[in-house]
Amino acid sequence: MKKRPVLYGGQAIIEGVMIRGQSRAALAVRRPDGLIIRRSIPLESWANSSLRNIALLRGVLVLLETLLVGMKSLTISANEAAADDNPEDGAQLSNVAMATLLGVSFVLGIVIFFLIPVFISRLVDHSGANNFVANLVEGGIRLALFIGYVWIIGKMNDIKRVFGYHGAEHMVVHAREAGEPLTVESVRRFPPAHPRCGTSFLMTVVLVSIVMFMFFPREPFWFLVVSRIILVPIIAGISYEFIRFAGTHQGNILVRLFNSPNLLLQDLTTRQPDDGMMEVAITAIEYAIAIDEERAAPSDDASQMSSDPYKAVFDDTEPAATSPTADLDPPTNTPGD
Numbered sequence: 001m002k003k004r005p006v007l008y009g010g011q012a013i014i015e016g017v018m019i020r021g022q023s024r025a026a027l028a029v030r031r032p033d034g035l036i037i038r039r040s041i042p043l044e045s046w047a048n049s050s051l052r053n054i055a056l057l058r059g060v061l062v063l064l065e066t067l068l069v070g071m072k073s074l075t076i077s078a079n080e081a082a083a084d085d086n087p088e089d090g091a092q093l094s095n096v097a098m099a100t101l102l103g104v105s106f107v108l109g110i111v112i113f114f115l116i117p118v119f120i121s122r123l124v125d126h127s128g129a130n131n132f133v134a135n136l137v138e139g140g141i142r143l144a145l146f147i148g149y150v151w152i153i154g155k156m157n158d159i160k161r162v163f164g165y166h167g168a169e170h171m172v173v174h175a176r177e178a179g180e181p182l183t184v185e186s187v188r189r190f191p192p193a194h195p196r197c198g199t200s201f202l203m204t205v206v207l208v209s210i211v212m213f214m215f216f217p218r219e220p221f222w223f224l225v226v227s228r229i230i231l232v233p234i235i236a237g238i239s240y241e242f243i244r245f246a247g248t249h250q251g252n253i254l255v256r257l258f259n260s261p262n263l264l265l266q267d268l269t270t271r272q273p274d275d276g277m278m279e280v281a282i283t284a285i286e287y288a289i290a291i292d293e294e295r296a297a298p299s300d301d302a303s304q305m306s307s308d309p310y311k312a313v314f315d316d317t318e319p320a321a322t323s324p325t326a327d328l329d330p331p332t333n334t335p336g337d
Helices: 057-081 095-126 131-153 157-177 198-213 221-230 232-248 253-269 275-292
Strands: 009-013 016-020 024-030 036-042
Touching: 009 024, 009 057, 009 157, 009 275, 016 057, 016 157, 016 275, 024 057, 024 275, 036 057, 036 275, 057 095, 057 232, 095 131, 095 221, 131 198, 131 253, 157 253, 157 275, 198 232, 198 253, 221 232, 232 253
Parallel strands: none
Antiparallel strands: 009 016, 016 024, 024 036
16 A cells, blocks of 8 residues: 655744654754755654554644754754854753743643633623633633734744745645645745644644533633643644644645634734745755655754755765755655654
């Protein structure tokens, strides 16, 4: 039986793009001198074990791995984007610091988007509204907080550039999935929104939580609070399964209907990229593909210039004879996300 091709995906980082492959994430970042560097980050083995084949659970694993790899990618890109003559002097986050940042981010996310709506909606409870109405109001507050947060950060100049790279990341993934050449001219024809976007995942989490909590009792109050916390992994699992299904069934009318809010939200989180941003995104996805096809050795410990030929696998001294190609046959491996 023919295996499905790899479904590439990634995220925008500071002045660059990260693309997740099968065993590594490939980064491309534009330095202040205009040159593009490439780098790789090993994926977490615990997130890519046989547990990843279990529905619902894999959504939680993907979420945790995405947060961890994303934090590492942002750290590297920040160092490279601020580099002058010696970009490798930038300090890297330790594992403890990384875990602390992720933990704080996770707690703040639950407090802001799950618990604050609960406490505000208690005003509706005290007005005599039934559980259904109070839960609906709580969900509306959660949705408003999320959209408001995305809208506010999108007004920051630095974030506007990140959103441009976000659009470029989506466009190269579109081109790859359509079997089109990975060139600026070809990539430019595709939209900056994509159904498998991480923003779509977060929006789906909010919408699924509204539906799920709508039928839960609101008393006693401790149960109301605890349920909003312990059900987050289940909501994340359900949301991931929907995004995964939507990404491979884009022609389905029902999928397009339910996914339309996600694509609309991407009007806030993506910008039309310039040619330079698309060049960076192309470099990232080409490097991810080359590593997966064993045409390029990973560069986990030091950055490489994108103009350099790929270093051959199993060769620590001589670079590969061939340079990255733009039009590649789809790999026949299992999906990487």
